[in-house]
Amino acid sequence: MPQDNAKPISSPPLTDAPTPALIPVDHLLCFSFYAASHAFTRVYKPLLDAIGLTYPQYLVMVALWEKEDQTVGGIGEKLGLESSTLTPLLKRLEALGFVTRSRDPADERVVRVRLSAQGEALREQARTIPECILKATGLDLADAERLQKDVTALRVALEKAAAGKG
C-alpha cells in the first residue's frame, strides 16, 4: 500500500507557517506565480504564432514599439534579462527582419537595437492582442490594473531582497 500518505489531515491552507508545516505545492505563493506566468504564455501562444513571435520576443518588440532605439543593456534592464539571454533572441528577431542591430559609433561597446520597417508594421498586426488577453483573464480593466500594481510591488520587494542577500 504505497499510496495513503495524502497529507497531514488538518493542515490549513497556509502560505507559510512558523512551525515546519507541510504546505501543498499548489498553495505556495511562488507556485501560483510560476503557474500563472506559464498560463499567460499559453494564452498568448496562438496569438503570437499568428505573427511569428515567441512570448519573450513579443516583450522585446513591445519595448521597442515604446522607444524604437535602445541598447541591449537597456532592454535587459527593462525586462530583467541578461545580455546572454538577449543576444541570441535579438539575433533571431534580426533574422526575422523585425529589428536591426549595429554598434554605436560613439561607443563601440554598445549595440543599438532599432525597429525595422517590418518591425514597425508588425505593431499593427499586434494591435488587438492586449484586448484578447484582458478578456482571457476574466478581469475588468480596473481590477487588472490593480493586480498589475500589486504584483509589480511584490516584484520590487523580491528584487530588493535578492539584491540584499547577494
Place this chain on the structure above:
Amino acid sequence: MPQDNAKPISSPPLTDAPTPALIPVDHLLCFSFYAASHAFTRVYKPLLDAIGLTYPQYLVMVALWEKEDQTVGGIGEKLGLESSTLTPLLKRLEALGFVTRSRDPADERVVRVRLSAQGEALREQARTIPECILKATGLDLADAERLQKDVTALRVALEKAAAGKG
C-alpha cells in the same frame, strides 16, 4: 542624439476600432507576472543552491513531500508540466539520489516516482525556506494568502481561455 522618439508621431488611420493605446511593457499584466516569477526564482536561488536543487526541482520535491509516491503524469498535472519537461528533470533528481523511478508492475506504461531516504531527509534541510520567502515578499501571512488565491483564480481563468481556443 538618436534618442528622442518616445512614441510614433501618428498612428496610421485605421477604419475600425478606437486606436488601442500603446501600453508600456512594464504596465502589462502579463509582464508583471513574468517578471515576478523570475524574481521569485532569484530569491530562491541561494536557498536552493545550499541544498543542491533548482527551483523546478524544488517544486517537484514539495509535491513528493506532500505525497511520496506519484506518477510522472500525476506530478505533471499538479505542476502543469509536460512529460517532456519532467522526464529529464526526474532523471536528474534520481541521479542526485533524491527520488527513485520504476515502472509500475501493474501497468508497465506508468512510472512511479518515490522519495528516497535522502529525499525524505532533504525535507528537514528545506524546512525554513518558506519563512525566508515570505519575509522576502514583505507581505504578512493574510495578504500573501489573499494574493495566492487571486493569482490562482487568474491562472484558472487563463487555463480555461487557453483550452477554449485550442
Place this chain on the structure above:
DNA sequence: TGCGATTATATCGCGCACAAATTATATTTG
C-alpha cells in the same frame, strides 16, 4: 482472439534563462 484506438513515458529539436568566462572598447589612474 485479435487488431485498432488510447494512454503513459520518453526522445528530439528549438528557444529561453542564467552563470561564468571571453572579447573588445572605454575610462581611470599612476
Place this chain on the structure above:
DNA sequence: CAAATATAATTTGTGCGCGATATAATCGCA
C-alpha cells in the same frame, strides 16, 4: 601616455519548457 580597471556584449555550458513524434503497454470491441 601606459597600465589597471571598468563596462558592453558575446560565447559556452546547463537546465528548463514545450510541440511533435516515437515507443510500448493497455483497452475496447467486433
